[in-house]
Amino acid sequence: MEITVDQMYNIENKGHDMGFLKKFMMENAGAAAVKRLVEKLGNVDSKNILIFVGMGNNGGDGLVMARHLAGYGAKVTVMLLGNPENIKTEESNWNWSILEKMPSVKLMTGGSTDFDFKPDVIIDGILGTGISGEIREPYASAINYINKTDCYKFAVDVPSGLDPQTGETANIFTKCDMTVTFHKMKQGIPKRKDLTGELFAEKIGIPPEAEEGIL
Ligand SMILES: NC(=O)C1=CN([C@@H]2O[C@H](COP(=O)(O)OP(=O)(O)OC[C@H]3O[C@@H](n4cnc5c(N)ncnc54)[C@H](OP(=O)(O)O)[C@@H]3O)[C@@H](O)[C@H]2O)[C@H](O)CC1
Numbered sequence: 001m002e003i004t005v006d007q008m009y010n011i012e013n014k015g016h017d018m019g020f021l022k023k024f025m026m027e028n029a030g031a032a033a034v035k036r037l038v039e040k041l042g043n044v045d046s047k048n049i050l051i052f053v054g055m056g057n058n059g060g061d062g063l064v065m066a067r068h069l070a071g072y073g074a075k076v077t078v079m080l081l082g083n084p085e086n087i088k089t090e091e092s093n094w095n096w097s098i099l100e101k102m103p104s105v106k107l108m109t110g111g112s113t114d115f116d117f118k119p120d121v122i123i124d125g126i127l128g129t130g131i132s133g134e135i136r137e138p139y140a141s142a143i144n145y146i147n148k149t150d151c152y153k154f155a156v157d158v159p160s161g162l163d164p165q166t167g168e169t170a171n172i173f174t175k176c177d178m179t180v181t182f183h184k185m186k187q188g189i190p191k192r193k194d195l196t197g198e199l200f201a202e203k204i205g206i207p208p209e210a211e212e213g214i215l
Pocket residue numbers: 008009012025026029054055056057058059060061088126127128129130131132133134135136137139156157158182183204
């Protein structure tokens with residue numbers, strides 16, 4: 001079953017109000033995404049994994065992935081596309097503050113794409129269901145860097161720049177090898193398998209009762 005983005009936000013909020021906090025949803029989303037990625041790549045030990053992180057909860061999922069991938073022995077670099085003080089949500093900020101205590105994960109901020117290494121894997125945690133309008137900097141430069149870099153690319157929830165509701169693309173968008181979306185498939189995502197690559201929808205523990213009155 002495919003659902004709308006509005007339905008997804010309503011289910012999320014109802015689950016949160018039931019006590020299954022968005023922080024738990026984010027943790028399960030990041031963990032499920034890493035499981036698929038590690039299953040696909042086999043060993044990520046010592047692999048250079050670059051994670052672009054937006055200022056919203058798509059970025060938050062990427063922060064959770066960073067922590068899990070460090071646990072698998074990957075060499076993880078996180079590029080936050082802004083200033084940490086401007087991280088939009090409590091659950092995303094929570095995950096940033098954990099990473100600040102983890103020397104095993106390199107944290108960079110601001111959005112520069114001038115890296116001193118070539119990534120083996122790039123994770124696109126830039127934009128998800130909260131996308132609106134033409135892609136603004138520094139998100140645009142990050143998307144352009146992803147598209148011009150030859151490596152394995154993984155999209156968190158949806159390739160950034162693809163509207164998960166309509167399947168339409170913004171002025172720029174990422175083209176990835178794998179996409180993991182959460183809870184249920186959103187209507188627009190399967191329309192662009194050329195951008196998603198291998199596509200999965202992973203459960204993240206939201207109580208089925210959170211869908212009552214919504215689906
Ligand atoms: N559905 C679930 O069960 C779960 C979803 N999760 C993840 O959450 C994201 C949705 O998070 P949200 O914070 O609502 O939105 P995004 O992170 O996608 O984007 C919002 C930020 O992006 C900026 N933005 C929006 N459009 C543009 C643009 N065209 N150019 C540049 N920047 C843009 C926006 O900035 P504003 O200034 O507009 O506020 C925000 O900073 C979902 O996709 C999932 O990945 C949960 O984490 C897990 C459960």
